[in-house]
Every structure is written in structure tokens, then in C-alpha cells.
Amino acid sequence: MQLTRRGAAVLVLAVLLLVGGQWGGYPVLRGLGAVLLGTVLAAVVLTARGMRVGVRRTVYPDRVERGSIAVARLRVRNPGSARQPALLATDGLADLPQTVRIRPLRPGTEATYHYELPTGRRGKFDVGPLVLHREDLFGLARNRLATGATSTLRVHPKRHPARAFAAGHSRHHHEGASTDDALRGSLDLRDVREYVPGDEIRHVHWKATARSGRLMVRALADPEQPRFTALLDTRPGALPAAAFEEAVDLGASLLTAAAVAGRHSRLVASSGLDVPTSGGAHAARALLDALAELAQSGAPGAAVVPDALAARRGTGGCLVLITSPAVDLAELSLLRHRFSAIFVFAVGDPGPRATAVAGVRVLGAADAAHAVRLWNEVAG
Known part of the structure; x- marks a missing residue:
């Protein structure tokens, strides 16, 4: 239990009135000081009572697309034999808390409350811990109790309906190099x-x-399988913050379409992140989890193509680089012999940009929705 700022101010005022009234011989001041002091003491007594409740919070779904609805369900139970007065429960994300008023509970009863969580930003967020607190009517004293475990909410990038790239590889390769990261399950x-x-x-x-x-x-x-690689330019300053979010949304749209279609999908970032998957719904979730936490990082002036991708051997199917209009595409010349098709999306550029790198198609898009529309035209 602790006094609020208002309670501390009232307590100081009560002491001053009592001292001043006693020293100056003013009974009115002494009476007013006594009333204020009694009010503070009453607030302390009312809020000092312990809060014996059982709390359980669940978040569903625990993975949502940015802007979608995520709900927290709070169950509060009174396990004691006495009536539990009304409480306030503060929960939610650390920088965006929400307060729920818990009604009084009779012994052995339970109440359930639902409230939405903010999903306007992508990322991995901790929900909680839940803080129970009780205040008096005038807000002079407060009793706080942190309880319950934290829950995890992953806010994935926004996805737009995209098509899986139709180009693939022949099923048999009796001659030539085999795939160095071949999929298992068929020979x-x-x-x-x-x-x-x-x-x-x-x-x-x-x-x-x-x-x-x-x-x-x-x-x-192992036979070569259709595969898709998305390379995101995460170098600091390469893309403005808003354009970078659009780039992540574009990567999420293309990777999800490829993974759901059964393609061997891979997420690579300039910062060194490398998430290879073998396709399917579980692969799509792993890719989206990685994209939810992806941030701009790395040394300024670093190469857009990470060493792990540049040094990789074998063929890689389709490669899509998502970057800024001002990027130097000379690095992609080293990858031409490794990928059957290479596309570059210049996010923020309203039109296509010419490039001197043969075999690379550059598409300019204002945002992720525009880029996906362009992709759907060329992916078939």
C-alpha cells in the first residue's frame, strides 16, 4: 500500500493546518486539518486489505496479422471465504496498457473479461504482467499487486494475396550438379x-x-524442387522507416504464397538472417515469425547480398530482392548463374528502373499492395 501524489499532498496540507491552527489558536483550521488527516487514514485502511484472487489470462490468437484483432481473456476467481471488493486490473503491452474494472466477487465465484490488444505494429510483444490495484474513492491511497504470468503476442506483417512463382526445375537431373540443399522425401x-x-x-x-x-x-x-528466395535489404538508411515496413509486407506476401504452395522457401536479409524452410503451413509460420522481428541493422555501407548467399553453391530457383530505388545492382551479377529468375522490387519508386545487369528484371512499386499486383502479373 502507498499514498498517491494526491494523498501525499493532502497529508502535508493536513499537518500544516493542524500545526498552524494549534500555533495560531484557530479551531477552524485545526478541525479542517483533522478532517483531512482522517480522510487520508481512512483511505489507507480501506486500501490496505490484501487482494486474494486467482488470475488467469490467455491471448488468442497468439499470432495475428498487423491490424487484425487479438483478444485477451482474463479470468478472475475469488478462492477465499470473504467477499472480494472491486478491483482495477491493468494489463496489455508495456507501452499501451489497458485497465479493466473487476466487479466485486462473492466467495468461490469467477468472472471473465475480454479486451482487445493493440496490433498496429509488427513485432514480438510480451503481454503483462497483470497488475491488480485498488484505490479509494478520492484517489489518496493505492494498493498494487503484480500477478500472473506473461503471454507472448506475435504481430506478423500485413499480407496481400500473391501468386506463387510458376517457374520450377525439371524433376530429373541425370547430368550436372545436384542441389546442395536438396529437399528430402524423394529420390x-x-x-x-x-x-x-x-x-x-x-x-x-x-x-x-x-x-x-x-x-x-x-x-x-535428391531431385531439384521449385524454390523461392526473398532477400530483404535491411541495411540502416537504405529504406525509410515507412518504406521498410512496406518491404517487409511485400516479403511476407511473397514468402507465404511460395511456402503454402509447397515451394522450398527461404528468407535472407542483408544483416545475415537466413531462414530456410521446406514449404508448407508450418514453414509459412516460421517465416512470418522471423519477419515479425526483422529490423534494420548492420554496418552502414555493407553489401546488400550477404556472404552466406553469395558463397552458396548450386541453383536456387527464383530470387526476389526487395530494396530501395537507389541500390547498386552490380552485386547481383554474381548470382545470375545460380538462379533461374531474378527480380528486384524498388519500393518507393513509382516506375521501373533501368539496370545494366542482364537477366535481372526491376519493378518499381509505391507500396506493398502495388508490388504484389505487379508480381501477380509476372509470376504466372
Whole structure:
């Protein structure tokens, strides 16, 4: 229990009136000081009573798109044998708290309250801890109690309906390099070779063995699969804050479409973030979780293409770079032989920008919605 600022001011005023009235012989001042002092003491007594309640809070859904509705459900129970007076409960995000008035509870009863959480910003946020507090009628004293565990709310970027890129790879690659990060779950026959100790018997090629008179086994390799890579320019100052949010929304739209379509999807950032996935709904959620926390970081003047992507071997399917109109695209010349298609979205540029890098298509877009419309025209 503690006095509020108002309570402390009233207490000081009461003491001054009592002292002044006693010293000057003014009974009215003494009486007024006694009334104020009694009011403060009464506020202390009323708020000093303990708050014995059980509190449980859940957040649903725990992952939402920016601007969508996220609701917190608060269950308050009185486990005691005495009536619990009304309380105030402050909850929500740290910088955007919300206060809920808890009505009086009879012994053994429970009440449920719902309130919306702010979802105007993307990110990973802690909801809580819940703070119970009781104040007197005049706001002179307050009793506070932090209770309950914190919950996590992830606000994903806003997504626009996008198409998955239609271009892919052939199912069989009997010649040439195999994919260095191939997906598991299917195998293609790459070659037939002579058996060596350690090979599995189930891979024996009986027809080749009969023709050659030697034990031959299948040399299998994972087939290349359609894959999609989104590279976001996260260098400080490369994009204004508003344009960077549009870039993240664009990346979320394209990656979600690719992952849901079963593409091997990968999120790469200039800061070094690398999130490879094998496609599907779980992959889409992992990518969106990473995008929710993505921020502009890195050394000023750093390369837009991180070393991990530049040094990677093998083919990579389709690459989309999301950056600013003023970016130098010379770095992409090193990736032309590795990707079947390369697109650059210059966010904030109302029109296409010419580039000297052959094999790279540049699209200018004012925002994420405009960029997705352009993508849907070329992705088929």
C-alpha cells in the first residue's frame, strides 16, 4: 500500500493546518486539518486489505496479422471465504496498457473479461504482467499487486494475396550438379555404379547386375524442387522507416504464397538472417515469425547480398530482392548463374528502373499492395 501524489499532498496540507491552527489558536483550521488527516487514514485502511484472487489470462490468437484483432481473456476467481471488493486490473503491452474494472466477487465465484490488444505494429510483444490495484474513492491511497504470468503476442506483417512463382526445375537431373540443399522425401536415379562395401542391398540394380555380371547399385540423388528466395535489404538508411515496413509486407506476401504452395522457401536479409524452410503451413509460420522481428541493422555501407548467399553453391530457383530505388545492382551479377529468375522490387519508386545487369528484371512499386499486383502479373 502507498499514498498517491494526491494523498501525499493532502497529508502535508493536513499537518500544516493542524500545526498552524494549534500555533495560531484557530479551531477552524485545526478541525479542517483533522478532517483531512482522517480522510487520508481512512483511505489507507480501506486500501490496505490484501487482494486474494486467482488470475488467469490467455491471448488468442497468439499470432495475428498487423491490424487484425487479438483478444485477451482474463479470468478472475475469488478462492477465499470473504467477499472480494472491486478491483482495477491493468494489463496489455508495456507501452499501451489497458485497465479493466473487476466487479466485486462473492466467495468461490469467477468472472471473465475480454479486451482487445493493440496490433498496429509488427513485432514480438510480451503481454503483462497483470497488475491488480485498488484505490479509494478520492484517489489518496493505492494498493498494487503484480500477478500472473506473461503471454507472448506475435504481430506478423500485413499480407496481400500473391501468386506463387510458376517457374520450377525439371524433376530429373541425370547430368550436372545436384542441389546442395536438396529437399528430402524423394529420390531420383542419377547413375548406376558398381557396388562398394557399405552400400545398402535394397539399392541393388538387378537388371544392370545381370547384364554386366557385376553387382551394381543405384546412385540416387535428391531431385531439384521449385524454390523461392526473398532477400530483404535491411541495411540502416537504405529504406525509410515507412518504406521498410512496406518491404517487409511485400516479403511476407511473397514468402507465404511460395511456402503454402509447397515451394522450398527461404528468407535472407542483408544483416545475415537466413531462414530456410521446406514449404508448407508450418514453414509459412516460421517465416512470418522471423519477419515479425526483422529490423534494420548492420554496418552502414555493407553489401546488400550477404556472404552466406553469395558463397552458396548450386541453383536456387527464383530470387526476389526487395530494396530501395537507389541500390547498386552490380552485386547481383554474381548470382545470375545460380538462379533461374531474378527480380528486384524498388519500393518507393513509382516506375521501373533501368539496370545494366542482364537477366535481372526491376519493378518499381509505391507500396506493398502495388508490388504484389505487379508480381501477380509476372509470376504466372
